[in-house]
Amino acid sequence: MKKKYVIFILLCLSAFALPAQTLEEAKELFKSGQFEQAKPVFLKYVKSTPGNPSYNFWYGACCYETGEKNLAEKHLVIGANKKIQEAYRYLGQLYSEQYRFAEAEQNYNSYIAMLAKSKMSTEEYENTLKKVRLGAQMIKGVEQVAIIDSVVVDKNNFLNAYKISEESGNLFTYNDFFQKEEESEGTVYQTELENKIYYGYKGKSNHLKIYTKTKLLDQWSEASPLPKSINSGADANYPFVMSDGITIYYASKGEGSMGGYDIFVTRYNSDTDNYLNPENVGMPFNSPFNDYMYVIDEFNNLGWFASDRYQPKGKVCIYIFIPNESKRIYDYDAAEPQKLVSLAKIGSLEDTWKGRNTDVKAAKERLAAAKSQKPKVTEKKEFELIINDQLTYTRTDDFTSPKAVEMVKDWLQALSDYDMQAKRLEKQRDFFNESNQEKRKSLAPGILDLEKRVEQIGKEIKTLEINIRNEENNFLRK
Structure with a gap:
């Protein structure tokens, strides 16, 4: 009797571990975000009834959510053709990530119209639509930049991949610099002279802001936030200041971002004692994903930035490039559309080297030398x-x-x-x-x-x- 009872318990436990068996179970799993468990059931129903728009939508959405985005499109299109509202939203997201901005805009417009018809708020997706339209503009101005290398690393310690010279200052995580143990994605940039820092910190607000401090003897001054043009209300983080002391690069999710973090640049204007209006640095540095921590090592003539585009969760790709003295863009009208999209996505490093093989070779040698440098030894300073x-x-x-x-x-x-x-x-x-x-x-x-x-x-x-x-x-x- 005891043996039968144990078998019964094991059978019950194994039932909980199994994926959904019925359509209703799969729909409940879908609603709770358990897409991997729901997907096999929806696939079974799609195979049995290939033209059913609901089955196709559910399966396509599961494919999107579980990373099989190459399979998602055709099933979501079937759903959208039959006016399934959420299919338009998923297609808008998918096309935006594929740099198919015109199609993304079309689907978001349909989604917004259906929300409005149901008297539901459209504000979030009106803002999303602005980002899509910004992407459509930015694809027309992709910068010609030679990207010499890339490396995929854990996001938690991505700064270790930045092999910048002492003359360019120092980069730290917020916790490492301030000796804290907080849940913070803030980073700290310290100038070469080590007498000034710029850093991202959330504090009491719900958003990261960029602050600065100046060193007086062995103590740091009170934190001073950068102006509202930089701390616009959305997250702002990942600051880096050029050696001129007035040019600052940072990342923001605020106005002018096409998705997640975008990289911006601004300059301090001594005449007005303020910063100029920030500018989005454009493609290929920015994308519909998170792009940040843009650094220019003027001593080694190398640039660095991070992006989670097309990366698995918890990973980030660090791109190393040759900074341009002046911005040059690809001829949008003369370029093949797919080639231009590939350059914007950084689909191939070699494609960015056209006509610059000598420069790339020299830059790779500088990069190898930078990687072989010994860790910096900081000298104790009383003052400056x-x-x-x-x-x-x-x-x-x-x-x-x-x-x-x-x-x-x-x-x-x-x-x-x-x-x-x-x-x-x-x-x-x-x-x-x-x-x-x-x-x-x-x-x-x-x-x-x-x-x-x-x-x-x-x-x-x-x-x-x-x-x-x-x-x-x-x-x-x-």
């Missing part, structure tokens, strides 16, 4: 002070003038005072903003005094820097 066009001191021991050494001690103390008072001022301002009118009146005099003190220390610091520089240079000339 430019003495003249040839000398920048980073430690007190660098100075030759005894008088300059004494002045440096005063300068370091002034920097420490400035940092402390600036933080106090920041806290007072925050408290002021959160207070009522009566409290603000009592806080205002103290804040004004602090502002004057911070301004005064700032002027003292500049004067000390000039005096230190002059003293050291005069001593060196003796």
Whole structure:
């Protein structure tokens, strides 16, 4: 009896492990997102009734969701031909990923019309339609860029594939740089001088934003968000700043993105103390998938970016290319449509080398040399002070003038005072903003005094820097 009971339990357990057996079971699995288990049943029904639009839709959708997208189209088309609403959405997604933007637009229009007819919200898909139309525009301006290599890596440690020179700065994950253990996809770019960082962080908001900090002695300043033109409300992350200090590349899911993260570039305008309107860098760097972490190593004349286009979950492809001095695009009218799509997708690296074999060979040699370099050893710096066009001191021991050494001690103390008072001022301002009118009146005099003190220390610091520089240079000339 006990043996029969055990067999019964095993049979029950095995029943739960089996895929769906009936159409109703398969439909329930489909609704819960268990497409792999539902797919065999739908295939069986498609084979028994090849013209049935519902069976074809369910099977085509399962093929799409499980990665068999080459099988999905013909079955979804049968469903769409019989006005199955969700078939239009799936075809819109599929055609967009295949860079068939005109067909994608047509299907999304049909889907939106059916939503509107049912008095359902169309906002999400109106936005999706904008991305499709952006893709249709971008395919007309694919940049001619020689992509010399690619490597598929785990997304969790993809930065290890970036073999950039010391002159180009440093890249970190947010957790590695700040010594945190959070669920964060934020990355950190640190300048070559290691005195400034740009990083992506979610904080209290629901979206990643890019912040910057400046180093004062051994402490970092308070975080300052980049302007709203960059932090537009959607996720913004993966910053990289060129050696000119004013050109920043980053990735955003916001306005002007054609799908997921797109790579953008903007430049700081000193006249307005703000950044110019960001520009989408276009194809082949961007795609209907996630594209990000665009880096230009000017010392080695190599570029890098990451993309999860056509990659399995958890993987990302790192592309290495030769940066162009000026943007050159393929002739859209003269190019074969399928060839242009392949170039936009980066279907073949060799196809991007046309007429540039010598450049590609030299770039591959530079890449091999960069990969063979030993890990960077960072030198401990006390500060960063430019003495003249040839000398920048980073430690007190660098100075030759005894008088300059004494002045440096005063300068370091002034920097420490400035940092402390600036933080106090920041806290007072925050408290002021959160207070009522009566409290603000009592806080205002103290804040004004602090502002004057911070301004005064700032002027003292500049004067000390000039005096230190002059003293050291005069001593060196003796």
